[in-house]
Amino acid sequence: MRLLAFALAFVTLVAGLVLGPAQTAQAADVPLLQRGLAGLSYLPMSGVDGVAGPQTAESVRHFQSDNGLEVDGQAGPLTMAALLAKVKQVQSAAGTGADGDYGPATLSAVRAYQSARDLDVDGIAGPQTMGAMGIDRITASGQGTSSNTRLLQRNLAGLGYLPLSGVDGVYGPITKNAVLSFQSDNDIAVDGIAGPQTNGTLAAKVKQVQSAAGTPADGDYGPATLSAVRSYQAARNLEVDGIAGPQTMAAMGIAREIGTTTPGGQPSGGTPSLPPLTGSVRDKIVQAARHELDRGVREWGNNCNPYGACEAWCAHFASWTWQQAGINYHTAFTGNFYYYGRDHGTLTTDVRNSNPQPGDVVLFGTGPSSTSTSTHIGVVERNNGDGTVTTIEGNYQDRVARVIRPLNRGIYAVVAPPGA
Structure with a gap:
């Protein structure tokens, strides 16, 4: 029996080394990982369930990306060390024992910290709370000080x-x-x-x-x-x-947007001229999108476009429309809108029960982790009130186009512009 027990323990240890803690962690370790991710707002509290499934792996990848770690969704030694270190920073700032475990005592201490500083009192060390604590949330910049x-x-x-x-x-x-x-x-x-x-x-x-x-x-x-x-x-x-x-x-005489140049010599990227935009942030976003639709924008060369570099440009177009309404945000990747909305409190993932408004964006695919899972984006022109929205989309069949989209098919998130 002792020999059998030893053999089983050895197999478990080897599996943990080969597959990584995110796949083989014992129940006591997975909740520790999940409590840390949830406490730092990478995972909803409902996700602390002791099961290292897809939701946990996605949260690990986001934490890894923010902290300059290899993005593989595996909570290996380096990821766990970075996570526990970040939790300890939050605990120290909140005046509670810095043991790296974001448990009830830490939630309570962070709530007290937030209450004393007129922050949203939820016990979660999200971007605003960590900013108030002077803790770098995103350290993948290569900036050491x-x-x-x-x-x-x-x-x-x-x-x-x-x-x-x-x-x-x-x-x-x-x-x-x-x-x-x-x-x-x-x-x-x-x-x-x-x-x-x-x-x-x-x-x-x-x-x-x-x-x-x-x-x-x-x-x-x-x-x-x-x-x-x-x-x-x-x-x-x-x-x-x-x-x-x-x-x-x-x-x-300084070029602000470089982009790339096609064989014919026409540069990609730029600042299309617009008539004066009026009304609310949402009004301006829709006006900018309609203007580009009306002038019949099409790509040239290999994905070259007026809004960014020669590459898939639906996100270039969507974020350009937001910029025209005064939102200082531009991205080439649709999935970044998901994280932007999450960090600004404007993300909706319950799409079927959502109520998208003009100026919102809808994200297509299954999730924000990569270009293979977050595949396209559209700017909402109107909510049709029948379970569909009319969108204006860049890079739809190589052009700016108006499309009617059912909310229950292929859309994984809706993101509203901040301040709208």
Whole structure:
């Protein structure tokens, strides 16, 4: 019997090493993993069930992506260590024992922390709570210190990708979205990670602005650069805000959106001209989408389009329409809308019982984890009141098109624009 017990224990140990804890973790370990993911808002509390199924694996992948880990959905040693370390940071900030287990005591302590600071009191350390605690939620940027993150943010803000209020040293969702927009405009891999190529391109762009404004080109969009750009704008009757947005960069002769070039020489990406948009955020989104529909936009070359690089461009189009309504967000991947909506409180996954409104986006596929599961996106033009919505979609049969879509077929999420 002892020999048999030893053999069984050995087989269990080997299976755990080969398959990984996310597949073979004992019941006591899976709830620990799930409590940590749920406490950091990667998993709903209802998902803490001791079963390492698809929902848990998807949450692990999102945590891994945010923390610069290999994205495989396996809660191996590195992932578990990073998760427990993040939980301990939250526990320390909330003034409770830092044991890495996001249990009832931690939920209670975080609720007290939130209540004292007029935050949403739910006990969950989501983006807002972690931001208040000064904890980097997204650390996949390659930025090792808060000062480096602030340099990144100053440059993004200086070029109009981030509000100046976003320069806070915390690499959170707003900063990641700004990085995604900058990458898309500059034909860099759109992954939200401010690595060497992204930082180098950003610094080079800032230096171009500094040279045009007549200030030392050090690649840091600090107060001296803001002042120099204000002077440049005032001398040319531009809006004087110190920010090198599209108009100012155009006046300086600096290409804001690089994209790629087709064999015929026509560049991909740009800023299509629009008549003045009026009304609410939702009104403006729909007006922008209709304008592109009416002018018959079609792709050219190999997926080249007016909204981003030469690649599948439905998400380029959808996020471009949001930008026209003042939402500082751009992405090349439809699944990123899911996480954007989740982080901004505008995500609906119960699609059949949802009530999409004009300006919302609907996501097609089965989930946000990859381009094979999140396959397409449409901008809602109207809710038809019969279980269908009329959408305006980019990259539908290689063009901008109006389509009628049943809510109960192929749509996995609805995301509303923040502030609408």
